[in-house]
Amino acid sequence: MTALLEIKGLHAEIASGRKIIQGLDLTVNKGEIHAIMGPNGAGKSTLSYVLAGKPGYEVTAGEVTLNGEDLLAMSADERAAKGVFLAFQYPLEIPGVATLTFLRAAFNAQRKARGEAELSSPDLIKRVREIAKTLNIDADMLKRPLNVGFSGGEKKRNETLQMALLQPSLCVLDETDSGLDIDALKVVANGVNALRAAERGMIVITHYQRLLDYIVPDIVHVFAAGRIVRTGGADLARELEATGYAQYQSEAA
Amino acid sequence: MGVAIRKTKAELGLADLYQGARRYLPGGEEISAVRAAAFERFTAVGLPHRRVEAWRYTDLRTQMKEAKRLASLPDDAAKTRAREAHDLFAGAGFRKLVIVDGAFVPELSDLANLESGLTIQPMADALAADKPLLSQRLGPVVPDDDPALALNTALAANGVVILVAPGTVLSRPIHVAFVTTNWVATSMFTRSQVNIGTAASATIVESHQGPDGSEYQVNTAMQLVVGDEARIDHIKVVSEGSSALHISSLLANIGARATFNQLGFVAGGSLVRNQLFVHIAGEGTIADIRGGSLLSGTQHADTTLAIEHAAENCQSRETFKAVVGDTARAVFQGKITVSPGAQKTDAKMMSRALLLSDEAEAYSKPELEIFADDVQCGHGTTTGAIDDELLFYLMARGIPPKQAKALLIQAFVGEIIEGAANESVRDALTGAMLGWLGQRE
Numbered sequence: 088m089t090a091l092l093e094i095k096g097l098h099a100e101i102a103s104g105r106k107i108i109q110g111l112d113l114t115v116n117k118g119e120i121h122a123i124m125g126p127n128g129a130g131k132s133t134l135s136y137v138l139a140g141k142p143g144y145e146v147t148a149g150e151v152t153l154n155g156e157d158l159l160a161m162s163a164d165e166r167a168a169k170g171v172f173l174a175f176q177y178p179l180e181i182p183g184v185a186t187l188t189f190l191r192a193a194f195n196a197q198r199k200a201r202g203e204a205e206l207s208s209p210d211l212i213k214r215v216r217e218i219a220k221t222l223n224i225d226a227d228m229l230k231r232p233l234n235v236g237f238s239g240g241e242k243k244r245n246e247t248l249q250m251a252l253l254q255p256s257l258c259v260l261d262e263t264d265s266g267l268d269i270d271a272l273k274v275v276a277n278g279v280n281a282l283r284a285a286e287r288g289m290i291v292i293t294h295y296q297r298l299l300d301y302i303v304p305d306i307v308h309v310f311a312a313g314r315i316v317r318t319g320g321a322d323l324a325r326e327l328e329a330t331g332y333a334q335y336q337s338e339a340a
Numbered sequence: 341m342g343v344a345i346r347k348t349k350a351e352l353g354l355a356d357l358y359q360g361a362r363r364y365l366p367g368g369e370e371i372s373a374v375r376a377a378a379f380e381r382f383t384a385v386g387l388p389h390r391r392v393e394a395w396r397y398t399d400l401r402t403q404m405k406e407a408k409r410l411a412s413l414p415d416d417a418a419k420t421r422a423r424e425a426h427d428l429f430a431g432a433g434f435r436k437l438v439i440v441d442g443a444f445v446p447e448l449s450d451l452a453n454l455e456s457g458l459t460i461q462p463m464a465d466a467l468a469a470d471k472p473l474l475s476q477r478l479g480p481v482v483p484d485d486d487p488a489l490a491l492n493t494a495l496a497a498n499g500v501v502i503l504v505a506p507g508t509v510l511s512r513p514i515h516v517a518f519v520t521t522n523w524v525a526t527s528m529f530t531r532s533q534v535n536i537g538t539a540a541s542a543t544i545v546e547s548h549q550g551p552d553g554s555e556y557q558v559n560t561a562m563q564l565v566v567g568d569e570a571r572i573d574h575i576k577v578v579s580e581g582s583s584a585l586h587i588s589s590l591l592a593n594i595g596a597r598a599t600f601n602q603l604g605f606v607a608g609g610s611l612v613r614n615q616l617f618v619h620i621a622g623e624g625t626i627a628d629i630r631g632g633s634l635l636s637g638t639q640h641a642d643t644t645l646a647i648e649h650a651a652e653n654c655q656s657r658e659t660f661k662a663v664v665g666d667t668a669r670a671v672f673q674g675k676i677t678v679s680p681g682a683q684k685t686d687a688k689m690m691s692r693a694l695l696l697s698d699e700a701e702a703y704s705k706p707e708l709e710i711f712a713d714d715v716q717c718g719h720g721t722t723t724g725a726i727d728d729e730l731l732f733y734l735m736a737r738g739i740p741p742k743q744a745k746a747l748l749i750q751a752f753v754g755e756i757i758e759g760a761a762n763e764s765v766r767d768a769l770t771g772a773m774l775g776w777l778g779q780r781e
Contacts, residue, residue, distance in 0.1 A: 181733070183750065
């Protein structure tokens with residue numbers, strides 16, 4: 088097993104000084120899917136932002152490496168070029184930037200940062216269209232401003248499209264199931280499952296077990312009060328669905 | 341009367357310019373009288389300063405240190421420089437008319453095969469023939485004592501007259517290029533007149549440019565008379581040199597059931613004052629007025645709009661955006677007046693500023709003055725920095741911060757550029773915007 092992501096003794100707080108992550112250890116090996124489950128307010132989304140490099144989150148202790156490289160020393164765009172992809176819980180709307188323009192900018196910026204040749208527009212459009220087809224995204228949506236007026240399902244499919252196009256090595260899915268009906272959930276899950284690969288690792292952050300029926304994890308962690316309080320197999324998710332998080336919240340407190 | 345204020349060096353200089361030039365300026369007795377009256381109006385108020393409400397944010401009395409001498413007629417070298425000057429609309433196939441250092445130059449202008457119904461004439465010729473073009477009145481929206489316009493009327497030597505006969509639909513846009521070529525700082529006063537006859541339509545593009553570093557002074561004005569059922573698309577691009585003073589006035593008088601699309605784009609000049617006086621005289625007219633300013637360094641650009649709905653059932657949209665970097669300053673003053681009886685007026689004005697630095701400034705002063713009781717009018721204004729959440733979203737996809745910011749700026753200004761119906765115009769403005777963004781790197 089080769090470690091893809093290693094988190095050791097991580098402590099992080101938000102700008103106001105509130106401590107959110109308090110001593111997190113986690114190793115994600117290549118080819119693994121980890122689910123992180125936990126009650127609201129446990130710090131799950133904060134973890135995703137800390138991994139992606141969002142300003143305003145301060146790491147006060149610990150280290151995070153991706154393929155042995157210090158992730159915390161990199162800016163968000165550098166991390167993306169190294170293969171980190173955060174699928175946002177609430178993808179942002181950017182009026183005036185066509186979806187295709189955005190995809191082209193992101194794709195070629197990452198290539199440039201890695202010293203690879205940029206892809207010509209026709210080639211890129213062809214590639215985007217092929218992926219879009221598998222996610223039931225019509226060509227018209229690609230011309231529209233990024234996420235503007237998209238339904239919840241369209242936004243999540245668009246996130247999945249970006250992930251499939253950019254081929255990251257570490258996918259972090261933050262509450263990807265929120266706002267999705269069951270049909271949309273299946274489409275998105277199929278898209279994510281298509282990206283399962285021996286070289287790729289994933290962290291699926293979710294409050295509910297439902298998503299994990301479709302994206303079946305190798306390892307499930309319970310995250311409470313800023314650290315992992317229990318780890319198990321896929322069965323743990325179903326157990327949590329039955330028992331809830333109450334015991335962990337009291338344990339952590 | 342108020343206290344007599346000592347004349348500034350610039351005011352004395354302007355008086356010298358007028359006294360020296362008045363005998364040579366084109367026009368017979370009648371026009372000379374109009375000029376004299378205009379100069380008297382200017383003398384009465386002097387250069388505007390911050391206690392003059394309409395000029396509150398643009399203190400010309402302080403900013404304009406002196407009046408540069410009047411530009412001489414362009415010689416062959418000047419014409420060559422004008423011919424070689426960068427043309428934002430090159431290759432678009434527009435009919436180009438060239439004004440060099442304030443003078444209409446026929447040999448640089450495309451006057452061949454004029455469409456039937458189209459007349460083009462140098463303003464100097466029209467004035468020499470004593471056509472009463474300078475004395476037209478435009479209703480109450482243009483203050484009689486606007487000092488910039490008064491100076492223009494007093495000193496305008498040339499420009500262009502474009503007449504589009506009733507029913508004439510010009511498919512080929514006309515590009516009036518004002519090019520300053522002289523490195524030695526001079527001043528230029530130009531006046532143009534565009535008449536769009538009943539049910540006629542035309543696209544007129546105005547561009548203003550000149551050498552960086554030269555402290556030349558431009559005072560330009562255009563009168564636009566738009567007939568009933570006519571359509572005009574008017575685009576003005578100010579890409580003056582880095583040290584230039586540019587003052588322009590657009591006076592538009594629009595008839596009934598007409599379409600008025602106006603787009604102003606400022607990406608140059610040191611001090612820019614862009615004033616628009618729009619009078620909607622006929623019912624059922626639709627007006628779309630947009631403006632975009634891209635400012636950096638120590639630039640100051642003031643857009644001042646006064647639009648008067650004087651007839652029923654008209655719709656107007658006013659959308660202005662400014663991107664302000666470094667220590668630059670953007671000003672937007674917009675006033676919508678709805679006259680008594682102009683019922684069912686639907687007018688909405690929005691101004692937004694995007695500040696790229698802590699020292700950048702934006703001032704916005706929207707006003708509504710409504711004398712009718714069955715109208716829908718509104719205005720809004722926002723000022724802010726680049727949204728950190730949006731920036732993070734783009735960066736999280738691998739787009740470096742500089743490029744991500746550029747994308748967000750493009751998106752912000754895009755709404756203005758999209759207002760141009762003509763694709764070549766949109767392309768040219770997009771090119772100008774990208775050029776501006778490129779210079780910031």
